[in-house]
Amino acid sequence: MTSISERPVDAAAAGLHDLVKPDEGVVSRTVFIDEAIYRTELDRIFTKTWLFIGHESQLRAPGDYLTNFMGEDPVIATRGADGGIRVMLNSCAHRGMAVCTTDAGTSKFFRCPYHGWTYSNNGDLIGVPRADTVYNGELDKSRLGLKAVPRVEIYKGFIFANWDEDAIPLVDYLGADQLWYLDLAFEAPLGGLEVIGPTMKFRIKANWKLAAENFAGDDYHVLYTHGSAFQIGFLPDYDLLADYIANFDHGHGMGDISKPGRAYQNDVGMAQFLGPEAIEYVAAVRERLQARVSPLQAEMHGLGEGNIFPNLSWIKFGVFHVFGLFQWHPKGPGEMEVWQTAFFDSGAPQSIKDFARTQMSQENAAAGIFGQDDGENFEQITESARGFVSQTRDFNYAMGLGHEGEIQEEGYPGRLGPHFSEQNHRNFYRYWLELMTTPGEQK
Amino acid sequence: MTAHLTDLRRDVEDFLYREAKMLDEQRYDEWLALFTADVRYWMPITETREVRQPRDHVPGEWALMEEDSRFLAKRMERLAGGLAHSEQPRSRTRRFISNVLVTPGPDDDLVAESNFIVFQSRRANSEQFFVGSRRDRILTSAEGWKIAERTVLLDHRVLPRAISIFF
Numbered sequence: 224m225t226s227i228s229e230r231p232v233d234a235a236a237a238g239l240h241d242l243v244k245p246d247e248g249v250v251s252r253t254v255f256i257d258e259a260i261y262r263t264e265l266d267r268i269f270t271k272t273w274l275f276i277g278h279e280s281q282l283r284a285p286g287d288y289l290t291n292f293m294g295e296d297p298v299i300a301t302r303g304a305d306g307g308i309r310v311m312l313n314s315c316a317h318r319g320m321a322v323c324t325t326d327a328g329t330s331k332f333f334r335c336p337y338h339g340w341t342y343s344n345n346g347d348l349i350g351v352p353r354a355d356t357v358y359n360g361e362l363d364k365s366r367l368g369l370k371a372v373p374r375v376e377i378y379k380g381f382i383f384a385n386w387d388e389d390a391i392p393l394v395d396y397l398g399a400d401q402l403w404y405l406d407l408a409f410e411a412p413l414g415g416l417e418v419i420g421p422t423m424k425f426r427i428k429a430n431w432k433l434a435a436e437n438f439a440g441d442d443y444h445v446l447y448t449h450g451s452a453f454q455i456g457f458l459p460d461y462d463l464l465a466d467y468i469a470n471f472d473h474g475h476g477m478g479d480i481s482k483p484g485r486a487y488q489n490d491v492g493m494a495q496f497l498g499p500e501a502i503e504y505v506a507a508v509r510e511r512l513q514a515r516v517s518p519l520q521a522e523m524h525g526l527g528e529g530n531i532f533p534n535l536s537w538i539k540f541g542v543f544h545v546f547g548l549f550q551w552h553p554k555g556p557g558e559m560e561v562w563q564t565a566f567f568d569s570g571a572p573q574s575i576k577d578f579a580r581t582q583m584s585q586e587n588a589a590a591g592i593f594g595q596d597d598g599e600n601f602e603q604i605t606e607s608a609r610g611f612v613s614q615t616r617d618f619n620y621a622m623g624l625g626h627e628g629e630i631q632e633e634g635y636p637g638r639l640g641p642h643f644s645e646q647n648h649r650n651f652y653r654y655w656l657e658l659m660t661t662p663g664e665q666k
Numbered sequence: 667m668t669a670h671l672t673d674l675r676r677d678v679e680d681f682l683y684r685e686a687k688m689l690d691e692q693r694y695d696e697w698l699a700l701f702t703a704d705v706r707y708w709m710p711i712t713e714t715r716e717v718r719q720p721r722d723h724v725p726g727e728w729a730l731m732e733e734d735s736r737f738l739a740k741r742m743e744r745l746a747g748g749l750a751h752s753e754q755p756r757s758r759t760r761r762f763i764s765n766v767l768v769t770p771g772p773d774d775d776l777v778a779e780s781n782f783i784v785f786q787s788r789r790a791n792s793e794q795f796f797v798g799s800r801r802d803r804i805l806t807s808a809e810g811w812k813i814a815e816r817t818v819l820l821d822h823r824v825l826p827r828a829i830s831i832f833f
């Protein structure tokens with residue numbers, strides 16, 4: 224193994240402390256457009272952190288597979304004959320062709336379209352056409368399997384993978400403080416969460432971090448970027464929705480956190496509008512939460528949105544809202560591919576499922592009234608960052624600087640902040656900087 | 667093809683071309699009036715599946731758009747409000763509708779299938795094409811034609827941009 228310090232990424236990493244100063248609330252525009260910094264991110268961020276791969280409900284039976292990306296690396300996740308879930312590079316060990324060319328399906332093996340090498344769904348090379356003659360029987364198949372992602376771990380059905388063999392366990396990476404909140408999304412569903420349709424995919428010509436930092440707790444933008452949603456009555460007064468944001472170790476951030484009772488009251492109000500089935504449903508979920516989580520968590524009842532570092536954002540507003548995941552897949556410094564998956568309670572009445580599903584399409588999805596306005600911002604920001612003079616003007620993340628830690632809510636874990644603050648952005652870039660300036664072993 | 671069907675297809679083409687022109691000219695109130703109050707407007711998500719595993723779009727699965735005339739009207743209200751940043755200023759669009767096939771229905775209705783290419787140009791240099799097909803059920807009462815069901819199938823697996831225009 225070569226030490227990473229001998230590689231060109233170090234040149235890009237050097238000087239990052241001058242470009243990214245979370246404690247002063249400034250980040251240079253350069254980190255959103257620079258090719259060398261971007262390549263360093265693929266190495267030091269996307270091969271060192273836990274990345275979302277899929278959900279167990281997408282790989283129910285042995286042989287089921289799905290494809291995804293880890294950074295720019297294409298991967299296949301499979302459920303093997305032994306029931307185990309594996310993640311491997313979707314690239315032939317011979318000369319790199321993708322061995323799986325579909326989104327998802329069921330197969331015991333993957334055959335490379337180029338020369339026909341065949342891999343079992345656990346990644347072993349099991350067939351090489353004419354191996355006896357063309358390789359004189361000397362090919363060591365055991366060394367030529369699909370490259371396995373060494374660490375795969377699952378939290379409550381959500382499958383994550385990590386290229387770093389020495390990574391801390393997934394639960395520790397997510398952290399107990401963050402999971403205290405996220406568990407509400409996982410424990411509330413009466414029948415468990417299930418994927419409710421295909422993954423939605425679209426491109427935004429913008430740097431991936433702009434979307435990640437936004438979901439990490441940029442609640443301030445909601446007031447104006449999503450002003451149209453308030454204007455047409457799609458959302459109530461924003462100040463009635465939530466009170467805080469919070470951030471956690473490893474760069475994670477969360478927005479639209481509400482005081483105990485508020486989210487429940489909002490759901491009750493919604494249920495009255497939706498009808499008797501909805502009123503019963505809210506009551507059933509509340510009972511379930513009271514039985515499964517702490518009294519304070521149950522009182523908290525609902526979440527908002529957040530970002531699991533680096534590029535997995537989520538949204539979940541109350542029991543009538545899907546749990547939506549957004550992967551901001553990097554495609555060069557100036558472009559991302561958004562992969563959106565939606566989950567809902569398999570045990571909810573059909574009328575509630577219908578409501579949650581259609582509301583998510585209309586709200587924060589590829590054609591939703593929120594997502595399209597966010598994308599417009601991210602694109603024009605990225606475009607503006609390319610100017611020579613523009614680059615001398617740092618982005619400003621100073622909101623709430625010098626006032627961190629002033630907000631407390633009895634029993635709420637994590638570093639809480641007021642509803643409108645850029646503390647979570649600073650937390651995101653602090654961890655980003657830590658990883659980016661930490662040389663590691665080359666994979 | 668009988669003369670009757672040829673005439674009917676011409677009428678349908680005329681209807682779809684006029685609709686396309688309304689959208690290209692952003693005459694949204696007129697466009698909304700083309701739909702029945704209980705229209706089912708549906709745009710499922712396209713996937714890349716194995717050849718031996720073709721897949722129909724199932725009602726009830728998460729879709730790009732799944733709405734009624736009430737929410738379509740909300741979208742128009744949003745555009746009119748001046749805060750819909752993704753269409754502020756408006757995109758320039760040009761719609762091309764073709765391959766129109768008509769199947770008359772039992773009552774005063776018909777099913778029209780068509781293909782489309784939509785060019786979208788935003789600001790200075792954001793340009794993309796959206797390509798797909800539509801299947802419309804159109805009520806053809808004497809008071810005027812109305813779209814009662816529309817299914818839009820985009821051929822893209824990865825959309826070139828978030829959708830801020832209509833199909």
Ligand code: FES
Nearest residue numbers: 315317318335338
């Ligand atoms: S590249 Fe896969 S078999 Fe040759």
Ligand SMILES: [Fe+2]
Nearest residue numbers: 444448593597
């Ligand atoms: Fe937003």
